[in-house]
Amino acid sequence: xxxxxxxxxxxxxxxxxxxxxxxxxxxxxxxxxxxxxxxxxxxxxxxxxxxxxxxxxxxxxxxxxxxxxxxxxxxxxxxxxxxxxxxxxxxxxxxxxxx
Amino acid sequence: xxxxxxxxxxxxxxxxxxxxxxxxxxxxxxxxxxxxxxxxxxxxxxxxxxxxxxxxxxxxxxxxxxxxxxxxxxxxxxxxxxxxxxxxxxxxxxxxxxxxxxxxxxxxxxxxxxxxxxxxxxxxxxx
Amino acid sequence: xxxxxxxxxxxxxxxxxxxxxxxxxxxxxxxxxxxxxxxxxxxxxxxxxxxxxxxxxxxxxxxxxxxxxxxxxxxxxxxxxxxxxxxxxxxxxxxxxxxxxxxxxxxxxxxxxxxxxxxxxxxxxxxxxxxxxxxxxxxxxxxxxxxxxxxxxxxxxxxxxxxxxxxxxxxxxx
Amino acid sequence: xxxxxxxxxxxxxxxxxxxxxxxxxxxxxxxxxxxxxxxxxxxxxxxxxxxxxxxxxxxxxxxxxxxxxxxxxxxxxxxxxxxxxxxxxxxxxxxxxxxxxxxxxxxxxxxxxxxxxxxxxxxxxxxxxxxxxxxxxxxxxxxxxxxxxxxxxxxxxxxxxxxxxxxxxxxxxxxxxxxxxxxxxxxxxxxxxxxxxxxxxxxxxxxxxxxxxxxxxxxxxxxxxxxxxxxxxxxxxxxxxxxxxxxxxxxxxxxxxxxxxxxxxxxxxxxxxxxxxxxxxxxxxxxxxxxxxxxxxxxxxxxxxxxxxxxxxxxxxxxxxxxxxxxxxxxxxxxxxxxxxxxxxxxxxxxxxxxxxxxxxxxxxxxxxxxxxxxxxxxxxxxxxxxxxxxxxxxxxxxxxxxxxxxxxxxxxxxxxxxxxxxxxxxxxxxxxxxxxxxxxxxxxxxxxxxxxx
Numbered sequence: 001x002x003x004x005x006x007x008x009x010x011x012x013x014x015x016x017x018x019x020x021x022x023x024x025x026x027x028x029x030x031x032x033x034x035x036x037x038x039x040x041x042x043x044x045x046x047x048x049x050x051x052x053x054x055x056x057x058x059x060x061x062x063x064x065x066x067x068x069x070x071x072x073x074x075x076x077x078x079x080x081x082x083x084x085x086x087x088x089x090x091x092x093x094x095x096x097x098x099x
Numbered sequence: 100x101x102x103x104x105x106x107x108x109x110x111x112x113x114x115x116x117x118x119x120x121x122x123x124x125x126x127x128x129x130x131x132x133x134x135x136x137x138x139x140x141x142x143x144x145x146x147x148x149x150x151x152x153x154x155x156x157x158x159x160x161x162x163x164x165x166x167x168x169x170x171x172x173x174x175x176x177x178x179x180x181x182x183x184x185x186x187x188x189x190x191x192x193x194x195x196x197x198x199x200x201x202x203x204x205x206x207x208x209x210x211x212x213x214x215x216x217x218x219x220x221x222x223x224x225x226x
Numbered sequence: 227x228x229x230x231x232x233x234x235x236x237x238x239x240x241x242x243x244x245x246x247x248x249x250x251x252x253x254x255x256x257x258x259x260x261x262x263x264x265x266x267x268x269x270x271x272x273x274x275x276x277x278x279x280x281x282x283x284x285x286x287x288x289x290x291x292x293x294x295x296x297x298x299x300x301x302x303x304x305x306x307x308x309x310x311x312x313x314x315x316x317x318x319x320x321x322x323x324x325x326x327x328x329x330x331x332x333x334x335x336x337x338x339x340x341x342x343x344x345x346x347x348x349x350x351x352x353x354x355x356x357x358x359x360x361x362x363x364x365x366x367x368x369x370x371x372x373x374x375x376x377x378x379x380x381x382x383x384x385x386x387x388x389x390x391x392x393x394x395x396x397x398x399x400x
Numbered sequence: 401x402x403x404x405x406x407x408x409x410x411x412x413x414x415x416x417x418x419x420x421x422x423x424x425x426x427x428x429x430x431x432x433x434x435x436x437x438x439x440x441x442x443x444x445x446x447x448x449x450x451x452x453x454x455x456x457x458x459x460x461x462x463x464x465x466x467x468x469x470x471x472x473x474x475x476x477x478x479x480x481x482x483x484x485x486x487x488x489x490x491x492x493x494x495x496x497x498x499x500x501x502x503x504x505x506x507x508x509x510x511x512x513x514x515x516x517x518x519x520x521x522x523x524x525x526x527x528x529x530x531x532x533x534x535x536x537x538x539x540x541x542x543x544x545x546x547x548x549x550x551x552x553x554x555x556x557x558x559x560x561x562x563x564x565x566x567x568x569x570x571x572x573x574x575x576x577x578x579x580x581x582x583x584x585x586x587x588x589x590x591x592x593x594x595x596x597x598x599x600x601x602x603x604x605x606x607x608x609x610x611x612x613x614x615x616x617x618x619x620x621x622x623x624x625x626x627x628x629x630x631x632x633x634x635x636x637x638x639x640x641x642x643x644x645x646x647x648x649x650x651x652x653x654x655x656x657x658x659x660x661x662x663x664x665x666x667x668x669x670x671x672x673x674x675x676x677x678x679x680x681x682x683x684x685x686x687x688x689x690x691x692x693x694x695x696x697x698x699x700x701x702x703x704x705x706x707x708x709x710x711x712x713x714x715x716x717x718x719x720x721x722x723x724x725x726x727x728x729x730x731x732x733x734x735x736x737x738x739x740x741x742x743x744x745x746x747x748x749x750x751x752x753x754x755x756x757x758x759x760x761x762x763x764x765x766x767x768x769x770x771x772x773x774x775x776x777x778x779x780x781x782x783x784x785x786x787x788x789x790x791x792x793x794x795x796x797x798x799x800x801x802x803x804x805x806x807x808x809x810x811x812x813x814x815x816x817x818x819x820x821x822x823x824x825x826x827x828x829x830x831x832x833x834x835x836x837x838x839x840x841x842x843x844x845x846x847x848x849x850x851x852x853x854x
Contacts, residue, residue, distance in 0.1 A: 002350075029247075059372050065287060073389075101354075118491070121472075132475040164298075171289070176376070177570045178573065220776075261533065288530060
């Protein structure tokens with residue numbers, strides 16, 4: 001099976017994630033879409049690692065998962081702090097840089 | 100797919116099928132039920148609930164889950180280290196085996212001590 | 227043969243549940259479909275012989291990050307459907323732009339698949355034994371060439387830990 | 401023959417042990433779970449000095465069958481406000497995660513679904529990580545205060561101690577140097593020590609974490625029947641409840657098997673390298689023969705004729721199985737060798753797993769329940785740093801014995817003493833901290849309730 005199959009799958013997941021980020025109002029679903037995008041990137045890395053026979057891609061996928069964990073922790077912390085002060089989770093109502 | 104995982108894949112499908120099939124089959128052979136709408140109210144000691152269950156819960160649960168995610172990443176980094184440890188020792192590279200992990204854990208220890216002082220682990224008095 | 231069947235099985239699940247994820251109105255349903263996508267992706271990692279990554283995807287992404295998401299959804303009462311009203315025009319423009327970018331990347335991929343020597347043609351994977359004791363190989367690489375990123379990852383985790391606690395504990399009287 | 405059929409046949413020929421094992425797990429584990437529950441009831445009655453049910457079958461051994469049938473045919477009630485899809489999905493997820501993680505557990509050297517996979521034990525640990533999802537989704541889908549509070553508490557407890565268990569397992573993997581189940585057990589044979597003796601603190605931490613992870617008393621906060629009805633599964637009844645129940649007992653078996661494999665020598669008999677203890681290899685045969693002899697002895701004393709016939713039948717069955725065990729031993733041929741190694745290994749492994757689960761039950765009826773904040777403090781303030789220190793100390797001990805030629809046992813004793821000293825220090829700090837915090841604690845009424853408006 002040529003590597004293109006994996007690349008198309010990764011592209012499709014990336015685009016779905018991008019559409020989710022752009023069109024959804026609920027900030028949590030936006031964050032989840034970002035996780036989906038990171039996941040799509042991981043598929044690319046692992047597929048190339050398999051086809052090159054080099055394990056470095058998997059190491060970087062592991063780092064990306066760690067980064068996704070950090071991102072989720074901080075992002076959700078921001079959402080909780082925001083909710084406390086503004087009582088909203090809709091992206092288009094988050095219109096102040098500083099509150 | 101590594102070949103050793105194929106039985107495992109079949110096994111997980113079988114395991115998934117077990118509750119699903121049983122639920123569906125039982126739906127058709129189970130005796131029917133009666134009773135009015137009160138029967139389907141949430142069980143709260145016989146008192147009808149006045150509010151929806153989605154009221155705000157404490158954010159301390161968020162702190163627990165967040166710390167879990169961070170520490171879990173640490174665990175996952177520890178597993179490959181533990182697997183290679185003995186082969187490093189066999190090559191007499193004990194310093195090389197121990198020092199990177201000491202640095203890794205040391206950096207996180209700083210965070211742990213900071214959180215301890217800050218009271219983040221004191222999950223009972225957190226607001 | 228079997229390999230491609232397994233790949234298409236997992237890829238189908240991943241794409242369908244990803245689409246469902248961004249279209250659900252209830253955030254918990256979205257989370258469940260994201261979990262399904264992540265599990266299917268883990269299956270694809272396994273199919274690509276990245277065994278350790280398969281299990282870290284399950285432990286970290288599904289068992290860690292998604293639990294955190296569901297916690298927050300329940301804690302901040304997002305588990306009720308939200309109206310999706312404003313942003314009508316912006317939505318269509320955004321969709322159009324995204325699809326254009328996607329088409330572009332797809333076209334590039336499609337035409338590059340047959341050009342030899344362009345770096346995109348890998349009809350067959352490398353021999354399986356190159357990655358064979360997967361955990362050991364990954365560990366050798368992680369603690370060899372990528373030791374510095376590994377230590378920096380711990381700094382990243384430290385910063386995330388501190389930042390998240392500061393964020394969640396902050397209270398401003400407005 | 402069509403090529404499709406041919407390849408399927410070849411596949412079955414190559415993997416028949418694994419497939420058979422998969423089928424057996426799905427069929428037998430629910431039965432074992434149900435009978436663990438029966439043993440627990442008997443044990444509880446014994447501790448509380450009262451008789452248990454005695455009616456259905458001899459010693460009410462058949463009691464669980466009508467109970468299970470009742471649950472199967474009970475009315476399937478979904479509350480009106482519940483989320484139908486997730487209410488359906490959550491117990492299935494719990495059950496699937498629990499049973500799938502059993503695939504990596506080796507019941508003896510031959511009986512394992514995932515034989516010689518690179519991940520080995522880590523597969524069982526990883527798939528168990530899906531457990532909190534099943535609980536929290538089930539609690540949320542019920543749309544009721546009690547299940548949601550129960551689910552939040554339960555998940556918080558599970559995830560806190562999952563990290564602890566992970567660190568404790570790392571200390572075992574350090575000693576083994578591999579994740580593969582068979583290799584782990586073999587190393588415990590060649591090293592001439594179960595890892596529980598080399599990393600006692602690690603095993604102790606894993607034991608505590610595994611009790612917490614299976615929601616047993618004294619850590620059964622998610623259920624707390626007097627406060628939260630039945631925790632996250634209060635709205636579940638009938639077969640869905642049965643699924644949660646089976647998942648919980650399957651989890652118990654999984655954590656016990658993982659602990660046994662990594663720390664208690666897996667399927668090795670006690671002292672596998674001591675020559676004069678070789679008669680222990682015959683223990684399963686002797687044990688079965690002894691049970692048979694006892695049945696023959698009791699058969700004459702039964703009041704009714706059916707009862708004595710039943711005893712004769714049990715004795716006969718015991719003798720036949722013992723004869724199979726005994727006859728399998730001397731032959732070196734493959735089917736006999738498989739049966740011999742497999743059955744003997746399975747015997748010792750299951751004996752150890754049963755002992756492990758028995759400890760769970762024992763603690764359940766002897767210790768009072770922890771409070772939620774006590775549980776969290778034990779995990780985050782004491783066990784997690786202690787587990788990390790333990791990992792570092794085990795690493796140092798291994799390095800000491802390989803680099804400086806120190807005796808392995810001496811270095812282990814030194815580092816274990818160091819770990820215990822660290823534990824004392826942590827406890828001391830925590831006591832001081834708790835004293836300082838207790839004044840504020842008592843003023844806060846939300847502590848015990850478990851919820852507080854953010």
